[in-house]
Amino acid sequence: MRVELDDLGHRFPGAPPLFEHVSHVLEPGEVYSLTGPSGSGKSTLLAILAGWIRPASGTVRRIDVTDVGWVFQNPFGVPGRTAVDHVALAFLARGESVTAADEAARAALERFGLGSSADKPFRSLSGGEAQRLMLARGLAAEPDLLLVDEPTAQLDARTATDVNDALLAASSPTTIVVVATHDTRTRDACTRHIDLGLAASVRRAPLAERPESA
Numbered sequence: 419m420r421v422e423l424d425d426l427g428h429r430f431p432g433a434p435p436l437f438e439h440v441s442h443v444l445e446p447g448e449v450y451s452l453t454g455p456s457g458s459g460k461s462t463l464l465a466i467l468a469g470w471i472r473p474a475s476g477t478v479r480r481i482d483v484t485d486v487g488w489v490f491q492n493p494f495g496v497p498g499r500t501a502v503d504h505v506a507l508a509f510l511a512r513g514e515s516v517t518a519a520d521e522a523a524r525a526a527l528e529r530f531g532l533g534s535s536a537d538k539p540f541r542s543l544s545g546g547e548a549q550r551l552m553l554a555r556g557l558a559a560e561p562d563l564l565l566v567d568e569p570t571a572q573l574d575a576r577t578a579t580d581v582n583d584a585l586l587a588a589s590s591p592t593t594i595v596v597v598a599t600h601d602t603r604t605r606d607a608c609t610r611h612i613d614l615g616l617a618a619s620v621r622r623a624p625l626a627e628r629p630e631s632a
């Protein structure tokens with residue numbers, strides 16, 4: 419399973435190019451950071467990876483990638499349901515028994531440092547706990563590709579650290595994980611890096627300043 423980006427570029431009609439010449443092979447077991455300044459096209463590239471937007475140039479080949487999961491910057495859950503219920507649902511949906519789903523969900527929560535919060539209702543979780551719960555749930559569903567958009571955008575620095583630490587736990591042999599972020603610490607928590615800012619600065623620099631013409 420993998421996703422191949424070949425000379426990918428995108429622009430919306432009537433607007434200048436967002437990014438160009440992005441080539442990468444994305445594989446399971448890695449957590450890819452997707453960085454770049456605001457407006458450089460990080461969320462757009464996630465949507466292209468998901469197949470929601472057709473790129474203006476280049477190609478995306480999704481090889482054996484069927485299920486795509488998302489984790490958004492605002493954790494969204496059912497206020498009165500427990501943390502463990504949120505994750506168990508992913509296992510129940512795959513046909514596990516209630517007992518097995520509960521056990522698997524508790525193990526997943528442990529992995530994200532949420533073992534002691536398993537029986538707390540979603541509404542009583544802190545912002546960082548809720549975001550780690552979203553990561554645990556996202557991975558529990560075992561998507562082929564998990565797209566994570568700005569997971570620390572709404573968090574203070576200390577809480578963001580907990581989420582960044584959890585990203586290491588998000589590495590999975592069966593899932594390709596891609597994390598769009600502004601946060602350099604989130605970037606550093608990932609195992610591979612794609613920088614749209616670099617692509618943009620090469621594109622925007624006058625010809626004489628471009629590295630390839632130096």
Ligand SMILES: Nc1ncnc2c1ncn2[C@@H]1O[C@H](COP(=O)(O)OP(=O)(O)OP(=O)(O)O)[C@@H](O)[C@H]1O
Nearest residue numbers: 430433436454455456457458459460461462463600
């Ligand atoms: N459907 C669309 N039609 C036209 N323009 C769009 C569309 N979606 C996004 N844009 C524009 O494309 C640019 C890139 O947006 P995008 O959200 O991908 O950037 P980003 O790097 O994720 O930004 P941020 O870090 O601020 O979230 C922005 O200027 C945005 O307004």
